[in-house]
Amino acid sequence: MSDAPVDVLIVGAGAAGAALAWSLAETKMNILCLEQGGWMKPEDYPGMRGDWEERQLGDFGFSPNARGRREDYPVNDSDSPISTSMFSAVGGSTILYAAHFPRFHPGDFKVRSLDGVAADWPLDYERLAPYYDVNARMTGVSGLAGDPAYPPKEVPLPPVQLGKLGETLARGFNKLGWHWWPSDSAIITEDYEGRAACINAGTCLTGCAQGAKASTDITYWPPAIRQGVTLKTHCRVREITLGSNGMADGVIYYDADGIEHRQKAEVVVVACNGIGTPRLLLNSKSKEFSDGIANRSGLVGKNLMFHPYAMITGVFDEPLEGYKGPTGCCIMSQEFYETDRSRGFVRGYSFEILRGFGPVSTALWGMGNGRLPWGTEHHAAYAELFDRTAGMVVIQEDLPEESNSVTLDADLKDSNGIPAPKIRYRLSDNSKKMMEHSVARAKEVLEAAGAKRTVADAPLGLAGWHLMGTARMGTDPKTSVVNEWGRCHDVRNLFIIDGSIFVTAAAVNPTNTIQALALYIADTMKRNLANLFD
Amino acid sequence: MSDSILSNEQRRALNEVLDELIPPSLDGKLPGAGEIDLAAAVEKALVRNPGMQPVIEQGLSAVAEIVRAHNLKEWVAAPAVQRGSMMRELEAKDAGFIMTLMFVAYAVYYQHERVLATLGLEARAPHPRGYDMRPHDLTLLEPVRRRGRIFR
Numbered sequence: 001m002s003d004a005p006v007d008v009l010i011v012g013a014g015a016a017g018a019a020l021a022w023s024l025a026e027t028k029m030n031i032l033c034l035e036q037g038g039w040m041k042p043e044d045y046p047g048m049r050g051d052w053e054e055r056q057l058g059d060f061g062f063s064p065n066a067r068g069r070r071e072d073y074p075v076n077d078s079d080s081p082i083s084t085s086m087f088s089a090v091g092g093s094t095i096l097y098a099a100h101f102p103r104f105h106p107g108d109f110k111v112r113s114l115d116g117v118a119a120d121w122p123l124d125y126e127r128l129a130p131y132y133d134v135n136a137r138m139t140g141v142s143g144l145a146g147d148p149a150y151p152p153k154e155v156p157l158p159p160v161q162l163g164k165l166g167e168t169l170a171r172g173f174n175k176l177g178w179h180w181w182p183s184d185s186a187i188i189t190e191d192y193e194g195r196a197a198c199i200n201a202g203t204c205l206t207g208c209a210q211g212a213k214a215s216t217d218i219t220y221w222p223p224a225i226r227q228g229v230t231l232k233t234h235c236r237v238r239e240i241t242l243g244s245n246g247m248a249d250g251v252i253y254y255d256a257d258g259i260e261h262r263q264k265a266e267v268v269v270v271a272c273n274g275i276g277t278p279r280l281l282l283n284s285k286s287k288e289f290s291d292g293i294a295n296r297s298g299l300v301g302k303n304l305m306f307h308p309y310a311m312i313t314g315v316f317d318e319p320l321e322g323y324k325g326p327t328g329c330c331i332m333s334q335e336f337y338e339t340d341r342s343r344g345f346v347r348g349y350s351f352e353i354l355r356g357f358g359p360v361s362t363a364l365w366g367m368g369n370g371r372l373p374w375g376t377e378h379h380a381a382y383a384e385l386f387d388r389t390a391g392m393v394v395i396q397e398d399l400p401e402e403s404n405s406v407t408l409d410a411d412l413k414d415s416n417g418i419p420a421p422k423i424r425y426r427l428s429d430n431s432k433k434m435m436e437h438s439v440a441r442a443k444e445v446l447e448a449a450g451a452k453r454t455v456a457d458a459p460l461g462l463a464g465w466h467l468m469g470t471a472r473m474g475t476d477p478k479t480s481v482v483n484e485w486g487r488c489h490d491v492r493n494l495f496i497i498d499g500s501i502f503v504t505a506a507a508v509n510p511t512n513t514i515q516a517l518a519l520y521i522a523d524t525m526k527r528n529l530a531n532l533f534d
Numbered sequence: 535m536s537d538s539i540l541s542n543e544q545r546r547a548l549n550e551v552l553d554e555l556i557p558p559s560l561d562g563k564l565p566g567a568g569e570i571d572l573a574a575a576v577e578k579a580l581v582r583n584p585g586m587q588p589v590i591e592q593g594l595s596a597v598a599e600i601v602r603a604h605n606l607k608e609w610v611a612a613p614a615v616q617r618g619s620m621m622r623e624l625e626a627k628d629a630g631f632i633m634t635l636m637f638v639a640y641a642v643y644y645q646h647e648r649v650l651a652t653l654g655l656e657a658r659a660p661h662p663r664g665y666d667m668r669p670h671d672l673t674l675l676e677p678v679r680r681r682g683r684i685f686r
Contacts (some may be wrong), residue, residue: 045661047659047660047661048659048661048662049659050645050647050657050658050659051645052659052660053641053644053645054579054641054642054645057641058582058583105685105686106685106686107685107686114686144672144675146679148678148679148681148682148683148684148685149684149685150685151685159670159672161667161668161669161670162670162671163667163668163670164668166670167670167671167674170674170675171674173678174674174677174678177677177681179678179681179684180675180678181675181678182672198664199661199662199663199664199665200664200665200666200667201660201661201664201665202660202665203660203661209661209662210661210662210664321667323655323665324665324666324667325665325667334684334685335684337684337685338684338685338686359644359645359649359650359653359655360640360641360644360645362644363640363641363643363644364637364640364641367633367636367637367640372640374554374555374556374621374632374636375554375555375557375618375621376557376560378555378556378557379559379560379564380559380560386653387653
């Protein structure tokens with residue numbers, strides 16, 4: 001079935017696709033977005049029911065393999081110590097993310113110049129800063145100006161409550177003289193743009209029924225659609241097609257009934273995340289591109305970066321009210337962010353303080369680390385844990401390595417029969433040394449805050465939330481897939497705008513930078529409409 | 535979909551093992567599994583998670599074998615000390631069963647309104663009421679501000 005041609009076709013309605021669609025909407029071009037998932041209904045989120053913690057282990061779990069929703073596609077991540085986490089819906093993985101919203105540091109864009117590793121980005125912090133500001137306003141970012149770990153920046157709303165837990169940890173950081181600051185969070189702390197403020201329900205990772213957490217289904221999409229962008233859901237794109245002129249001429253996709261459609265477009269924009277994007281490019285083979293479209297460099301799918309995570313939990317004597325407040329957002333420390341070669345590794349990491357566990361999660365965490373016996377001792381052991389834990393994660397910078405990759409699995413397919421991605425990933429020696437250092441420092445600060453014991457899970461297995469680097473940007477077509485504004489070197493009307501184009505990963509959550517980049521690319525497209533393909 | 539997947543005999547064995555896993559607290563405030571009919575809730579959870587059913591069924595067979603090996607009519611016929619050693623025997627024989635059952639049982643037990651009330655929590659969904667939090671003290675940041683810029 002052939003659909004009416006459009007000017008701009010966006011594949012994927014997540015963080016990046018939504019931001020770009022909103023920005024381009026003012027051009028009044030005919031813009032269509034195809035999304036393999038559907039619209040989420042906030043009233044169906046687990047937090048509306050008493051069994052919400054249990055559902056976090058089931059139909060609202062992180063892993064698409066475990067959830068098995070029709071909208072998800074499987075990922076073979078058996079050759080990786082870190083398994084992938086993503087969500088297919090309008091809003092993409094912002095539906096389940098923690099909404100940590102830090103910016104990259106200026107130095108993150110020039111790691112080759114500063115530290116002699118990886119590569120510099122073809123753009124810098126100053127170039128992106130105005131787009132970070134736009135994103136902060138569209139998203140409703142909460143935080144506190146004046147963080148000495150950053151240049152001055154716009155933060156529209158006051159920070160999320162630290163709570164007793166956050167203040168307890170803050171005192172630990174102060175005791176050691178280490179940096180900490182209230183987290184920049186994509187969670188509104190006051191009523192904002194028609195959305196109601198956070199109520200500290202602590203269910204962020206299973207979707208926010210309040211609408212306080214900024215998933216793009218409630219931030220960018222409503223105004224984009226009001227301005228004329230068309231969003232079609234339950235449409236899964238199989239491949240990007242190539243015209244006789246060597247330009248992309250559209251896509252082939254399956255609708256909800258499995259019917260194949262051909263959608264022609266003047267411009268194709270891919271926004272499917274650091275795994276879905278290389279998967280789509282590699283599945284788009286032709287005579288001109290036998291190894292996948294836009295892949296003359298051979299770098300599509302290479303240089304996969306996660307952020308290696310560790311989770312360290314402290315057990316305290318006092319109740320911490322840790323089940324209250326945004327799950328992942330509280331305070332962040334960047335004491336060990338910048339390179340100090342005396343530590344035995346380059347680059348660095350952030351600490352992010354989490355909240356405590358709910359009643360079910362406390363039991364399962366205690367069981368998992370052998371601290372919660374069954375039988376007569378069970379209740380006393382549980383009482384020592386419940387509301388007395390404070391967790392923190394380490395988020396490490398991951399440097400690009402070509403051997404860490406996304407390829408196509410020879411056998412695994414999604415529900416439409418499209419080959420699924422296969423991950424190959426190893427932690428580098430640098431990452432392992434950094435992890436050892438970070439876990440030791442995390443225990444140190446938890447003990448300084450009063451923890452009587454600590455438990456570390458490193459590397460954290462189900463932590464492949466951040467998917468980056470698999471179609472990276474650069475000025476040289478031999479060493480990059482897209483140019484400095486997201487246009488493929490090999491196909492001049494094909495753009496990539498998600499985490500795939502990251503050159504390096506920094507040591508912070510990537511969503512804010514993904515969206516700032518998408519807004520920057522959209523702005524560059526608008527400025528160059530007359531000669532977009534030159 | 536039926537909430538029942540176990541035979542009466544299996545259900546009785548499940549009840550008995552759950553009582554060993556989660557007995558009442560020593561002060562009597564927190565209920566044991568039997569008091570709140572945890573077995574029925576666990577059975578419903580197994581209906582929702584069919585992948586766990588073979589593990590549980592195999593484990594319940596092991597329970598029956600241990601009861602027979604001890605020349606008992608039923609698990610509860612043994613005195614408390616003997617039941618403890620039978621549980622350890624069961625754990626050695628089928629650790630996967632105990633782990634799976636603990637996983638399901640804890641998930642269900644710690645959602646029960648009587649348990650939540652004893653822990654000092656309201657038995658309700660987090661939304662739409664959420665939770666009140668005390669205002670924070672940002673003067674804690676003074677030492678951090680005094681250090682000045684730390685980025686490159």
